[in-house]
Amino acid sequence: LSGRQDLLVTCRPGTRSGAPAAYFPTLGEVEFDARLFAPLQPHEIHPRIVGDEERYPAAWGVFVHEAAHAAHSVWTQPAGADPRVVEAALLLEESRVEGAHLITRPTDRTYLRTSARTLVMPDIAHPTLQGIGQAAAAAALILGRRDVGILDAGETRAVADLCEKVLGQDLLATLTRIWTAAHQCADHDATTMLAHGQQWCDALDAAAPALPVPEGLSDLLSGAVKVVMDHAAATDAADLAAQDAAANAMASRSKAQAQDRAQRARQRRKAAATAKSVFNARSTTVHPDGTPAPSGNPVTGTRRPTAAEQSAAARLSRALRAAAYRERTEERTTSPTPPGRLNMRAALARDAQRAAGSVPTAEPFTHTRRRNSPTPPLRVGIAVDVSGSMRAACKPVASAAWIVARAAALTDPDSRTATIAYDRHLTALTRPTHRAPERVTTFDATGGHHNLANAIDALDHGLELSRPGAGRLLVIVTDAHYGSDETAQAVTRVKQLTTAGCAVLQLTLTAESRHLPGTTLLHLPQPSSAPAAIAKAATDAIRRTR
Structure with a gap:
């Protein structure tokens, strides 16, 4: 606190000086009353631990005050100095050392406020000076701390008004100039500090004959100081409440972020397990948890690609190569x-x-x-709804899935595509491999319910749709007639993908179809135009990749 290594701190019940604490420059010792820590016991106090001082703020404020004396009260009184002048200089020293301490340790203001409110101000009710000297001392101790930033101006208004009434506006202004000048004094400058003490005494001596002392001045000062203490306590309580609210808000935010990270981690693990089970080698239909489904497989068989499909795949491959060229x-x-x-x-x-x-x-x-600039690979995932209302999409989507997979394999060995049919179950129609499928997988739409969220998770993990560096596209072929929970889960996945930079396209075949929020909606009056629409979207996705 003081920056000195030669100090001895003695803490015992009671002190030799009778004050709560004192600094003895000639002995290099700080004396401290152990009763300031009540009700804590000595073994419960650990000041070396950062934050432990918050349990005894008043005691720590006194300790900080004495450390400020040890660091900044370096000047010594010369032999033969007037004791009254020295006493005035030491009175000015109280606020000067605290102001100097705040320059290097501004966070100690809270503890200095607490000690001033609980220990310094109550002691003003037991003055060592009488008459206007008592009011001047109260002004130096309270208003001086105001001017160095320990107390606020609004908190000290009661004392300021009373001192102006007792001392007069001119004398109070003179005293204010004296303690303000003392605040700028160097730590070693005894001459200047004693000069300020002399000015203090001269100002009081000159004004005393013309200033009547109000009756019951001690009671008036005690009442004004009590008002200052109450205002300071209210301010400290409000600051503490604001700090607690901010800490609670930060803790809540951190907890929410941790829960969000944990939820995302669980979702990634679940997506990895779903992708592993969906893209199995046996083309089996699975439940969302990865267990095989005994029924509900929409696949009806395979067929050879037509000449038109092969030509379309070749055209798309050329278009993808042209779009990927840099x-x-x-x-x-x-x-x-x-x-x-x-x-x-x-x-x-x-x-x-x-x-x-x-x-x-x-x-x-x-x-x-x-x-040469590297050409970005392509990642295309197709999720097709195979509930009963989507039967018209089966043939064109089967054709589009083969065309896109074939074109991607011909374009870049790092390109991947995959297609999943979903209702309440998940079935892989094409898998994310570098080899193009030899045959077209045909399927029918006779299912019920919708599990788009898990289908997106499987495609995202299998194709790395959330990772930059490739042309990424997710195509959802659906009329989106879902329940509220199914829609909310799907929209959450779509938002995560679009935030990561993946394009999401929704193809609809009927005018009664609904729009999934976050997707780019494309209505196809002719289902046979689905392959061309998907091919164009894939080309645009790879062209936009940087």
Whole structure:
């Protein structure tokens, strides 16, 4: 606290000086009354632990005050100094050292406020001075702490008004100038501090004959100080409540963030398990928890791709390659020496700099380095609703799934596509491999309920749709006639994907279809146009990739 290593702190019940605490400069000792820590016992006090002082703020404030004396009350009174002047200088020293301490440790203000409110101010009711000297001392102790930032102006208004009434406006202004000047005094400057003490005494002596002392001045000062104590206590309580509210809000926010991270981790683990079970080698239909479903498989068989589908896959492959192409980047650098192309203007400038006797800074050789930009791969996931209302989408989506998978395999070995049919169960129609399927998987739509959220999780994990660096597209073929819970879960997944930069397209085939919030809605009056729409969206996705 004081920055000194030579101090001895003695803490015992009662003190030699009779004060709650005292600093003895000649002994290098701080004396401390152990009763300030009541009701805590010595073994319960651990000041080396940061934050432990919050359990005894008043005692810690007194300790900080004495540490401020040890650090800043370095000046010593010369032999033969007037005791009254020295006493006035020490009175000014009380607020000066606290103000100097706050410059290096502003967070100690709370403890200095508490000690001033609970220990310093009540002691004013037992004055050592009488008459206007008592009012002047109260002003120095309370208003001086106001001017160094310990107390607030609004809190000390009662004492300020009473002191102005007792001392007069002119004398109070003079005393204020004296303690304000003392606050700027250097720690070692005994001459200046004693000069301020002399000015204090002279100002009181000059004004005393003309200032009548009000009857019951001690009671008036005690009442005003009590008002200051109450206002300071209310301010401290409000600050503490605000700090507690902020801490609780931060804790709640941290807890919510931790719960959100834990929920996302659970969701990722569940998505990984779902993807592993859905993209199985046997093409079995599974429940959302990954267990095989004994019935409900929408797959009706496979067939050879038609010539039109093969042509469409070839066209899409060429379009994807064109969209993925990136121009070579050029990086130009200059240097004072070869290799590189010689720039005559820069060469002449370099010769001129050398002839002028200055350090040559011109770099006449230019080198151009051209680099090929990597082409981004493609990630396309298709989720098709196979509930009874989506039967018209079966043939075009089966064709589109094969076309996209075939085109992606022909475009880039790192490209992946996958298609999942979902109702209450999940069935993989194509899997995220680098090999194109040889045959078209056909399916029917006879299911019930909808499990789009788990289908999105499986596609996201299997194709890494949330990870940047690839052209990413999720196509949802559905009329979106879902229950509220099914819709909410699906919209949450869609929002996570769009936030991660993945494009999400919803294809609908009927005018009665609903729009899933967060998706780009595309209505197809002709189901046969679904392959072309998906191909265009995939091309746009890879073109936008950076």
